[in-house]
Amino acid sequence: xAIEAKDQKLATDETVPMTKDRELQARARVVIPGGxxxxxxxxxxxxxxxxxxxxxxxxxxxxxDGREFVDLMCSWGPVILGHRHQGVEQAAAQQAxxxxxxxxxxxxxxxLAEKFVSLVSxxxxxxxxxxxxxxxxxxxxxxRAHTGRRKILVAKGAYHGAAPxxxxxxxGTTIEDRSNLVRYxxxxxxxxxxxxxxxxxxxxxxxxxxFRHDAGFDQEFVDVDFARGLRALCDQSGAxxxxxxxxxxxxxxxxxxxxxxxxxxxxxxxxKAIANGYALAAVLGNNQYRDAxxxxxxxxxxxxxxxxxxxxxxTLEALERENSVAHMVSQGSTLREGIDAQAQRWGLEVRQxxxxxxxxxxxxxxxxxxxxxxxSAGALRHGLYLHPRHNWFVSGAMTDADLDMxxxxxxxxxxxxxxxxxxxxEHQGQ
Amino acid sequence: xAIEAKDQKLATDETVPMTKDRELQARARVVIPGGxxxxxxxxxxxxxxxxxxxxxxxxxxxxxDGREFVDLMCSWGPVILGHRHQGVEQAAAQQAxxxxxxxxxxxxxxxLAEKFVSLVSxxxxxxxxxxxxxxxxxxxxxxRAHTGRRKILVAKGAYHGAAPxxxxxxxGTTIEDRSNLVRYxxxxxxxxxxxxxxxxxxxxxxxxxxFRHDAGFDQEFVDVDFARGLRALCDQSGAxxxxxxxxxxxxxxxxxxxxxxxxxxxxxxxxKAIANGYALAAVLGNNQYRDAxxxxxxxxxxxxxxxxxxxxxxTLEALERENSVAHMVSQGSTLREGIDAQAQRWGLEVRQxxxxxxxxxxxxxxxxxxxxxxxSAGALRHGLYLHPRHNWFVSGAMTDADLDMxxxxxxxxxxxxxxxxxxxxEHQGQ
Numbered sequence: 001x002a003i004e005a006k007d008q009k010l011a012t013d014e015t016v017p018m019t020k021d022r023e024l025q026a027r028a029r030v031v032i033p034g035g036x037x038x039x040x041x042x043x044x045x046x047x048x049x050x051x052x053x054x055x056x057x058x059x060x061x062x063x064x065d066g067r068e069f070v071d072l073m074c075s076w077g078p079v080i081l082g083h084r085h086q087g088v089e090q091a092a093a094q095q096a097x098x099x100x101x102x103x104x105x106x107x108x109x110x111x112l113a114e115k116f117v118s119l120v121s122x123x124x125x126x127x128x129x130x131x132x133x134x135x136x137x138x139x140x141x142x143x144r145a146h147t148g149r150r151k152i153l154v155a156k157g158a159y160h161g162a163a164p165x166x167x168x169x170x171x172g173t174t175i176e177d178r179s180n181l182v183r184y185x186x187x188x189x190x191x192x193x194x195x196x197x198x199x200x201x202x203x204x205x206x207x208x209x210x211f212r213h214d215a216g217f218d219q220e221f222v223d224v225d226f227a228r229g230l231r232a233l234c235d236q237s238g239a240x241x242x243x244x245x246x247x248x249x250x251x252x253x254x255x256x257x258x259x260x261x262x263x264x265x266x267x268x269x270x271x272k273a274i275a276n277g278y279a280l281a282a283v284l285g286n287n288q289y290r291d292a293x294x295x296x297x298x299x300x301x302x303x304x305x306x307x308x309x310x311x312x313x314x315t316l317e318a319l320e321r322e323n324s325v326a327h328m329v330s331q332g333s334t335l336r337e338g339i340d341a342q343a344q345r346w347g348l349e350v351r352q353x354x355x356x357x358x359x360x361x362x363x364x365x366x367x368x369x370x371x372x373x374x375x376s377a378g379a380l381r382h383g384l385y386l387h388p389r390h391n392w393f394v395s396g397a398m399t400d401a402d403l404d405m406x407x408x409x410x411x412x413x414x415x416x417x418x419x420x421x422x423x424x425x426e427h428q429g430q
Numbered sequence: 431x432a433i434e435a436k437d438q439k440l441a442t443d444e445t446v447p448m449t450k451d452r453e454l455q456a457r458a459r460v461v462i463p464g465g466x467x468x469x470x471x472x473x474x475x476x477x478x479x480x481x482x483x484x485x486x487x488x489x490x491x492x493x494x495d496g497r498e499f500v501d502l503m504c505s506w507g508p509v510i511l512g513h514r515h516q517g518v519e520q521a522a523a524q525q526a527x528x529x530x531x532x533x534x535x536x537x538x539x540x541x542l543a544e545k546f547v548s549l550v551s552x553x554x555x556x557x558x559x560x561x562x563x564x565x566x567x568x569x570x571x572x573x574r575a576h577t578g579r580r581k582i583l584v585a586k587g588a589y590h591g592a593a594p595x596x597x598x599x600x601x602g603t604t605i606e607d608r609s610n611l612v613r614y615x616x617x618x619x620x621x622x623x624x625x626x627x628x629x630x631x632x633x634x635x636x637x638x639x640x641f642r643h644d645a646g647f648d649q650e651f652v653d654v655d656f657a658r659g660l661r662a663l664c665d666q667s668g669a670x671x672x673x674x675x676x677x678x679x680x681x682x683x684x685x686x687x688x689x690x691x692x693x694x695x696x697x698x699x700x701x702k703a704i705a706n707g708y709a710l711a712a713v714l715g716n717n718q719y720r721d722a723x724x725x726x727x728x729x730x731x732x733x734x735x736x737x738x739x740x741x742x743x744x745t746l747e748a749l750e751r752e753n754s755v756a757h758m759v760s761q762g763s764t765l766r767e768g769i770d771a772q773a774q775r776w777g778l779e780v781r782q783x784x785x786x787x788x789x790x791x792x793x794x795x796x797x798x799x800x801x802x803x804x805x806s807a808g809a810l811r812h813g814l815y816l817h818p819r820h821n822w823f824v825s826g827a828m829t830d831a832d833l834d835m836x837x838x839x840x841x842x843x844x845x846x847x848x849x850x851x852x853x854x855x856e857h858q859g860q
Contacts (some may be wrong), residue, residue: 299468380651
């Protein structure tokens with residue numbers, strides 16, 4: 001299998017035609033609306049991006065045509081220890097040999113709740129669900145049940161899921177779905193005060209991401225004074241401070257993402273990486289919100305399935321044992337420094353923003369992500385899977401060899417972008 | 431392992447103390463709001479019901495204290511071929527050895543969409559999600575996107591999920607969450623006409639279950655004229671007819687649940703049994719709604735995971751190969767006839783309603799399900815897991831031996847209920 005042969009040159013789209021992918025895309029167009037939906041739709045990505053994947057192992061993925069890539073998307077976050085992590089897969093298989101979805105949860109349910117409560121400083125209790133959107137939605141519901149109020153403050157442009165109340169595309173939603181949202185600007189405490197004042201006495205909660213990671217924009221770390229100010233405003237107004245840790249959770253810190261800055265939310269939403277790819281989400285809360293959480297009714301057919309919980313327990317243990325956050329920071333830092341040096345070498349002005357474990361690269365003056373797209377297409381051609389308009393994800397499985405290959409790919413991508421820009425310039429000069 | 435020894439007497443709560451369950455419940459109360467949440471919360475069930483389960487195989491489940499039960503709840507529906515069905519588990523393991531959640535779906539995604547389109551007569555396309563609630567919600571969103579209208583008609587008392595717009599408990603929800611719902615009465619076409627007229631020109635869709643299966647009530651088959659009338663009213667008003675096949679799908683018919691009566695919905699919502707317990711949901715639709723389905727944005731981190739799709743493909747194949755619907759009908763009929771005879775023998779007036787594969791038992795004049803609860807407690811004591819206020823589920827794994835044990839348990843439960851009623855009568859007569 002190609003993925004096992006670590007030293008071989010990675011396949012490129014020049015050497016491997018995308019026959020299988022094209023064939024599957026044609027079949028998909030018949031039986032799936034638009035051929036694909038959601039965040040993994042490659043329609044707006046460069047043409048050499050595969051829509052369909054075959055396999056993954058560690059920090060490598062293989063598409064349906066057998067092209068192998070170093071993986072800098074990690075399935076958009078869930079894969080934090082690398083694909084098919086042995087400890088996680090073993091724990092999942094052991095649980096699957098007993099049972100998964102039964103007439104009630106298994107012992108894993110209690111163990112996992114205890115584990116999260118011990119791991120995350122603000123948490124006194126836990127609830128488990130399936131989607132990140134389930135978790136952000138439930139946080140809002142608990143905040144409303146506790147306060148008896150309706151309004152939720154959300155940052156302009158922030159992504160908190162894809163249910164009608166929060167999806168960034170309005171098609172099929174109603175005004176009523178969003179009528180209880182009030183917008184503020186990330187890192188702008190005055191805008192929060194203004195939003196609070198506009199619906200005084202009716203604010204149930206303030207929803208906030210650990211840092212600003214809106215797709216298509218440079219990332220922005222949270223201002224510590226902003227986070228502290230939010231906490232104080234929530235305390236004053238009796239609203240819940242809700243941290244949406246779905247995307248960042250466990251990549252920034254082995255615990256809640258705001259623990260390093262010492263600001264504790266009342267409720268937090270988790271998903272993506274908590275079970276290394278197994279379908280699981282969680283809501284954590286403090287004792288003040290416990291009664292409200294038990295007063296409402298929300299559930300799902302697979303919310304108490306044990307295999308994902310066993311996988312999550314193994315993930316949390318492996319992250320600690322393998323010191324994965326530190327490893328991701330180390331590899332992410334080398335990646336960032338390498339990319340900076342390469343960009344400088346090829347005379348390309350780039351910005352790299354946000355945490356090094358969740359890199360975002362943008363090009364100066366890059367209207368409509370044209371340069372980012374060409375860079376991504378080049379990186380992919382040379383064996384590196386990243387995204388032109390969304391933050392990337394480093395996993396704990398990224399070895400030095402993976403990193404070398406990634407940087408070799410980015411270097412070639414920069415080189416080709418430089419050459420094509422020069423060609424264009426010459427062409428324009430004629 | 432206890433579950434393998436088919437001829438042994440099933441353990442009862444007299445012989446096995448619920449030590450482990452009590453201990454887990456105590457631990458759960460510390461780290462989970464109310465100790466448990468959602469539909470699998472056993473708080474309102476008889477005291478001998480275990481909250482925590484250990485394992486399952488075929489039509490048997492074992493609780494954390496090692497008590498084995500014939501399973502008539504099937505994890506509230508998902509387990510349709512029996513727990514740990516060999517073909518499904520093998521298909522899932524094969525896929526897991528390649529990868530699950532990757533940077534895009536695998537070939538399984540297209541194969542599964544093709545399979546559903548070939549299997550379900552009204553379907554021209556498919557979308558996959560995680561929760562039943564995801565599916566009912568997406569159906570409404572697609573109907574709204576297609577029609578540009580807001581209102582959805584739902585039957586009074588019907589369950590369509592547990593998001594804020596549809597949860598049966600209002601805590602934490604807002605008036606706006608439900609402001610676009612209009613109620614009609616199941617099997618009452620005049621009430622549908624009235625509901626349509628009340629919001630004329632703004633009806634996006636009519637949501638309906640294949641039969642009336644509201645928890646705590648006798649079940650009611652759909653009146654064929656009602657179903658045809660709904661179809662005609664939707665055609666006249668340009669609204670989508672949406673079949674909520676989440677609970678029934680694949681137990682009534684190897685295809686859509688209304689195919690035997692010849693009424694085709696525009697959209698249908700599926701989940702529970704489609705992957706024999708693996709977390710998966712689906713929305714199927716016809717070509718009229720294809721563009722609307724591709725115009726909106728909804729997604730989830732685990733919606734494109736391949737293991738659940740491989741499990742679903744294997745489930746659909748096994749259901750066909752094993753002729754499971756016919757088997758469930760056969761075993762369900764024997765169960766129903768047996769229970770009727772037993773009830774008569776013990777002088778207890780019962781009603782059994784709905785399809786035999788999804789039995790619901792109620793006692794005449796049984797206020798607040800007191801007799802049903804005592805009957806359920808007795809059945810559980812004698813090794814049969816069923817529910818006093820919710821329909822049961824027969825699986826394709828139920829053998830004649832399982833059925834014999836189930837009927838032995840119901841007979842003893844009726845006998846004990848009879849004796850205790852006689853005792854009470856004597857006591858009252860004194």
